[in-house]
Every structure is written in C-alpha cells, then in structure tokens.
Amino acid sequence: MTERAVRPVSASQHETSELIMPHDANILGHAFGGAIMAMVDKAAAVAAFRHARTACVTASIDRVDFREPIHVGDLVTCKASVNFVGTTSMEVGVRVEAEDLIGGTRRHTNTCYLTFVAIDRNGRPVPVALVQPENEEQERRYEAAQARRQRRLEERQAEAASDERVHQR
16 A cells, blocks of 8 residues: 655645625625635635645535624635545635725634545545644644544434435335
C-alpha cells in the first residue's frame, strides 16, 4: 500500500469577498440565504481543490444558521480551509463575515461545514492527502471535525437501518 501525502491546512486556505447588491437580496434588503450559500460552496470548493489537487464535488452541507442578516452594500467575505480528511472525503469549514464598508464594522454571520469528495475523470472517489494542522486553532478545528464526521457516519448508518426496516415490511 502506498503512503499518502500530507498537506498543511495552509495549502488549502482560500478567502474571497463579494459586495452584496440589490439583485442578491429580498424585499427587506437582506441577502438571500441561497446567494450566501452559493458563495460558501464556491469558496469551499476552491479549498477542497487546493488540498486534493483533483476534481471535487460537494457531498453534503451541514446545518446552516444565519446569526444575523447581511445587508445590501455589505462586503461578504468567506474564509475556507480543509479541517479534516477521511480517505476520499474532506470537511471544509467556511467562516462568513459581513463588513459595513461605510462604518467599517465587521461581523461573523455564520459558519458552515461542507463535505467534499475527490473524484477521478470517471466520477469515482479517489484518495486524497492527509491534512496537517499547523497551530492550536487548526488542531481544535481538526478534532471538532473528526467528531462531526463520526456523528455523520452514525446518522448515515441509522438512516440505512431505518430504510432497510421500511423495505422489509
């Protein structure tokens, strides 16, 4: 068996910003959740691609809670990096911040965790390099991601068992 490469978290880090315009917002002048989620997914995809150095697809997005509205005219910044790697999957964390460019205040509006799977040209999952945390904060995120991965696997197994019971009836 070949030994897997190891890449530091910093190799996957990506930051992108976008100004929220009226077409991105509802009648209250708040950004549509879907517009923010599209930004999150793209930022996370870049981090996953940087880490895996191959095509990657979004497999899941964990629960998303918007802590406060993002307004038209705010600059939204998504900061993404790979937190944890399984065999072919990666958890990417994305921190979303909104900045009032006139007042200069910046606020954390939400954090999302996405799972990406690295794939080959035929769409089949392929192994990716392990990730190496480089500081205490990254180590904390790595351990939290490991716990979330375990919970996701347990939920998936419970769902499969439930589906099996339904099909047996």
